[in-house]
Amino acid sequence: MNRILVTGATGQIGSELVPALRKKYGPENVIAAWHKTQPDRELLAGGPFCVLDARDSVAVEKIITEYRIDAIYHLAALLSASAEKDPQLAWDVNMNGLRNMLEAARKFTCSLFFPSSIGAFGPSTPADNTPQDTIQRPTTIYGITKVTGELLCDYYFRRFHVDARGLRFPGLISYKTIPKGGTTDYAVEIFYAAAKHKKYECFLKEGTRLDMMYMPDAIRAAVELMEADPARLMHRNAFNVAAMSFSPEELYHAIKKHIPDFTMTFQVDPARQAIADSWPHRMDDSAARMEWAWRPEYDLAAMTKEMLEKLSHLR
Ligand code: SER
Numbered sequence: 001m002n003r004i005l006v007t008g009a010t011g012q013i014g015s016e017l018v019p020a021l022r023k024k025y026g027p028e029n030v031i032a033a034w035h036k037t038q039p040d041r042e043l044l045a046g047g048p049f050c051v052l053d054a055r056d057s058v059a060v061e062k063i064i065t066e067y068r069i070d071a072i073y074h075l076a077a078l079l080s081a082s083a084e085k086d087p088q089l090a091w092d093v094n095m096n097g098l099r100n101m102l103e104a105a106r107k108f109t110c111s112l113f114f115p116s117s118i119g120a121f122g123p124s125t126p127a128d129n130t131p132q133d134t135i136q137r138p139t140t141i142y143g144i145t146k147v148t149g150e151l152l153c154d155y156y157f158r159r160f161h162v163d164a165r166g167l168r169f170p171g172l173i174s175y176k177t178i179p180k181g182g183t184t185d186y187a188v189e190i191f192y193a194a195a196k197h198k199k200y201e202c203f204l205k206e207g208t209r210l211d212m213m214y215m216p217d218a219i220r221a222a223v224e225l226m227e228a229d230p231a232r233l234m235h236r237n238a239f240n241v242a243a244m245s246f247s248p249e250e251l252y253h254a255i256k257k258h259i260p261d262f263t264m265t266f267q268v269d270p271a272r273q274a275i276a277d278s279w280p281h282r283m284d285d286s287a288a289r290m291e292w293a294w295r296p297e298y299d300l301a302a303m304t305k306e307m308l309e310k311l312s313h314l315r
Helices: 014-025 041-046 057-066 080-085 087-108 141-160 186-197 215-227 248-256 270-277 286-292 300-310
Strands: 004-007 030-034 049-051 071-074 111-117 128-130 164-169 171-173 199-202 210-214 244-246 263-266
Touching (some): 004 014, 014 071, 014 215, 071 087, 080 087, 080 270, 087 141, 164 215, 186 199, 244 248, 244 300, 248 263
Parallel strands (some): 030 049, 171 210, 199 263
């Protein structure tokens, strides 16, 4: 891997993946591509960057040839709640963007990372210990684009030998960039609210158990998967990866250990609750553990402690 393009570089994952890749592979070798959201100074100063709409195949190929890209982390996509508000746009961005990236990867021999999600599962999937290979009939447009993306990436691998690999990310928790338009966003908002106001109104109801992961584990998982020995990979798109699974009240109690007067109330958003109710509670990630030695480092207690330390300046 020599020259890497990261799309969606200003998003929740991209804003942490780009600095990590620049540290590992050299700043000049990681091109940060953004579209709607302006980058911060750190991203602009840290290495090459460009504006790119992944739906524009001509622009995609121009960037890939100009920078002699040989690896793509294609992160640009709409999240679940935003996608449900505009399904046509979600299909356009999530699918046509991916297709253009896969085509460019085929023509110019690039490897490609594709972030799938717990959203690739649906209500007919076993919710506990969700197997690596199981029923995938999601009921959201976001999930439909993720399953289609998984299949398309595997197709490009089998048919055209494109080295496409992916992860089914849980809800991701981070302190650097706030996620936009996701169903699991409550698990990030709650930390900001706890640090600033010591109170939070949760949009998912009590007992809504979902897989979650702290961003450093997610970044490491993506990089480790892309570096894994291909001979060991029985699966490709996409691996279940898990780190912790909790409900809003369990997260609340974990935060309350550090902020004893923190309070939480509930104001359920039916749209996002319906999405969450269709997703698994806890994925079985044994295939990732066996095939490329995946291990999470952060559990709920360790993640909560670090999140509150990092956000302590808000108090
Ligand atoms: N975090 C994402 C969302 O809530 C799921 O992949 O949409």
